[in-house]
Amino acid sequence: MSSLEQMYQQVIMDHAREAHGRGLKDPGLIQVGESHQVNTTCGDEIRLRVGLDGDTVASVSWEGQGCSISQASVSVLHELVEGESLETAEKTAEAFRDLMQAKGEALGDDRDDLLDDATAFVGVGKYPARIKCAMLGWMAFKDALIQARKDQS
Amino acid sequence: MSSLEQMYQQVIMDHAREAHGRGLKDPGLIQVGESHQVNTTCGDEIRLRVGLDGDTVASVSWEGQGCSISQASVSVLHELVEGESLETAEKTAEAFRDLMQAKGEALGDDRDDLLDDATAFVGVGKYPARIKCAMLGWMAFKDALIQARKDQS
Amino acid sequence: MLLPDLRGDFPILARTVRNGKPLVYLDSGATAQKPRVVLDAEREFYERHNAAVQRGAHLMAEEATEAFEGARAAVAAFVGADSDEIVWSENATAALNLVASGIANASAGIGGEESARFRVGPGDEICVTETEHHANLVPWQVLAAKTGAALRWIPVDDEGRMILDDLETLVNERTRVLAFTHASNVTGIISPVQALVARAQAVGALTVLDGCQSVPHIPVNVKALDIDFMAMSAHKMLGPTGIGALYGRKDLLDVLPPSILGGGAVKVVTMEETSWQAAPTRFEAGSQPVAQAVAMGAAVGYLSSLGMDRVEAHEREIAAIMREGVAQIPGVRLLGPVGDANARDVIGVAAVSVEGVHPHDVGQVLDDSGIAVRVGHHCTQPLHRRFGVTGSTRASAHVYTTADDAHAFVEALATVPAFFGVNR
């Protein structure tokens, strides 16, 4: 598998073509946070909304456009963290960030289970310029969580 | 004679120590022009006043400070052009400019007579940074002449 | 091809990239590669003559000044200007900002009566075009915001050509500045300079030309174009990074207030106030990019030795291969002139949008074949918005670009839809 094929694994291609969680949802009467992130390199944008229900990440929805890496990444994010506990969601986000810094190597520890489909992004770590793409949704998620925690509605 | 000694010839040293024409004079009821020139490299300034009486450069006086080259040069200028016809004065100024561009060689034609004491400045032509110093008074003279010709008082 | 293969003059072109593939460099519109003579000029300056210019009483200061001013004369001659009409700047962006900020300063009273002709205020207008690079748009937006003037713009059609139908309305008696690019960094279109300058002059507006994409690629003479100001960037002209230049008509430059203030630019400084030097010195505050100026001088020397007519013709052939090639690929849209007009009157640029594939992904596939292109909006968001896309993939040529490079681009691009499964 060439580096290019390693980056564009089938899982990624599939998520990019049919992204999950697209379309901002109104999560109802729980703590809500939203974040808008722009990848200034290419103008790609993501607006992501998180709804917290106590310690649970009850809802994750988003809108925006971008390259296959950014779209697939936010789609996987949605799959991984919606419905999970805050603790698991944050651990997953941290694991994903570490994977991006790993220069194309798998983490090789129990966090690979946590990352599940997201382990397919391992090849992105070899392309510094694309790490931003993969991180776009996760940055929005992190920021939206902060907003949600502040929200008292 | 080293290049340095060639630049600082005795004539120049003498003029620098005892400069002629220093002190702005009121030339009376004739056409008067004045020019203020600054050598921005070092902050040196010269204010030079010319009085024209018909076709005669009746009066050349100046004030200001500067290095020995600029002071000697304006002193020699005073000696050379005051009392001369406009035509001779302008020819002298042109010859001096040419001498500065001659990279340390004498003009070697009949203009050397015109330049007289000013031929001592031949060595300055080897030091591009100092040509500005030597030209300061002559630039003021040229400009003051233009002003004087405009003056109808 | 009109130019011989020049790759040997450019050390970097011998390197290999991903998977040991030879480099096919098609990102010259972003920044050009440098010939050895340019690198040597810069290094020789540092190793032999480096000193503060203009104010030294020592030999190296004299030599450095001579090299620095010699470079200015070379750049001036290259665009048909006089030496004292060339101001060094950090890049073309800084050159354009120098004009806009100078006008803002004049409008705020800096420069006094002498600079009054530059004052802009409420009721006045500034006109740009929809095709501008952000560098020739944002400074004018901010000038308008600061002075209360209105910003107007000449729209472009579906091919990216300026629509001049309403020129008389858009550039009118209230217009103080008309700023426009000489050649588009996306469509490659060369602007109708003559018509625009004629209209600006008829209403007494200043003309500011963005020469970033013209000066490196086609013959440019500022006097023949009769423009007031023009910006250029050395790094796109085979020169070093860190330097650009502004051309300005001498009578204008001498009374435009400076906006970067400091040593060198000033005449008399007291604690209370300061008087400025004449141009170009008044705009060159602080230690200048001296080694870069010398290298930029070497770069225009190299271009001149090739002959700008031949450079233009060479790059037009490259443009034709690229543009006609990509126009054949199903699912690929060429931004800019299509059909008959495709490769006429354009510089060597081909920006494309691949249906269903994001430019970043397109670029990545090309990169895997060793082909370096630019992806994104290329600092022209409004133009891309006009085309209905957020970004594109751009290949751009220079003197060292070969027909093989152009073909390699077309071939690799043709594989993209299949790679992403969008042509099933």
Place this chain on the structure above:
Amino acid sequence: MLLPDLRGDFPILARTVRNGKPLVYLDSGATAQKPRVVLDAEREFYERHNAAVQRGAHLMAEEATEAFEGARAAVAAFVGADSDEIVWSENATAALNLVASGIANASAGIGGEESARFRVGPGDEICVTETEHHANLVPWQVLAAKTGAALRWIPVDDEGRMILDDLETLVNERTRVLAFTHASNVTGIISPVQALVARAQAVGALTVLDGCQSVPHIPVNVKALDIDFMAMSAHKMLGPTGIGALYGRKDLLDVLPPSILGGGAVKVVTMEETSWQAAPTRFEAGSQPVAQAVAMGAAVGYLSSLGMDRVEAHEREIAAIMREGVAQIPGVRLLGPVGDANARDVIGVAAVSVEGVHPHDVGQVLDDSGIAVRVGHHCTQPLHRRFGVTGSTRASAHVYTTADDAHAFVEALATVPAFFGVNR
């Protein structure tokens, strides 16, 4: 000497000048010479990695970005800052102007509410000092003129030391900015940073430090100094021409409006308006001096490997030889501290005035012996006026300056009065 003889690292120092004399380079205060590692870093970048940074999807663009950002991290670490607190600029002058123009823009409403904290207007004050280089004086004069604020300044005594007696009056509740140099380029005096910063902080004024003459010569840590902004120039730090840097506290940089506008610095651009990126990007419009940044990174690496403590101590020894030497020559006046305090707490500078001899003439005689010094007002007209002279002759040291160089200067200077017959 605390440093070994480093001349071998600096190719230019091997050259000869007038009459085949070896070069004694004592004009480092104007611009420093460059070690081979710096020249190699710049050239290697051009020959291997040159590409547009930050936005490329190709390998070389990634490499170039890595080199560029790596250099930023190196410069940041060198002065104790975080990477995103370092903004590249053309030189130190541009860095200082960036702050002053940003404040002017904020005052004109640019940047909106976010930037309101920078607004300056009538009734406000800006304070500088009488010892400032024009680069840290004129921008503040013009800011005052544009905004209606008043400019005040801290005076200096006969030795050039700031007089702090009236500090509480000069820096008061109305003071919005206190701008001052870290070390004087004429007297060599290191400023009382702590007292000045304490006072500024007590009244809520921003502090802007001119680090041009400190960062290349003594250890500087912006967090320890607790300043808000600091400007520096690569070419005085053994780095290339064409680049400098601004340090700014991140929370301030993020909301200061940019003043050079264009590509790269912007987030979303429509024809009508533009939003800015966060710092440092918002201040880096246009193609940056990338190769120069990389070389500046190499320069701070070289300085760090010597150790700034040793550099400081070495140059203080040079200062002592020069300053004590010239103080012995009849008819020669040393500008700055004399007597006991002569060579304490100063950088390696000796500026002198020779009675009855113009600085230009002094410099010429030194030049004839191969000694390169600076003559004139060194862009500090007010300070020279304070000393009652229009100019001076300045010798200045750097890491490569040897005791022999310093002695050569003193000896040649001693011959000057006789040459011009002023000691008869």
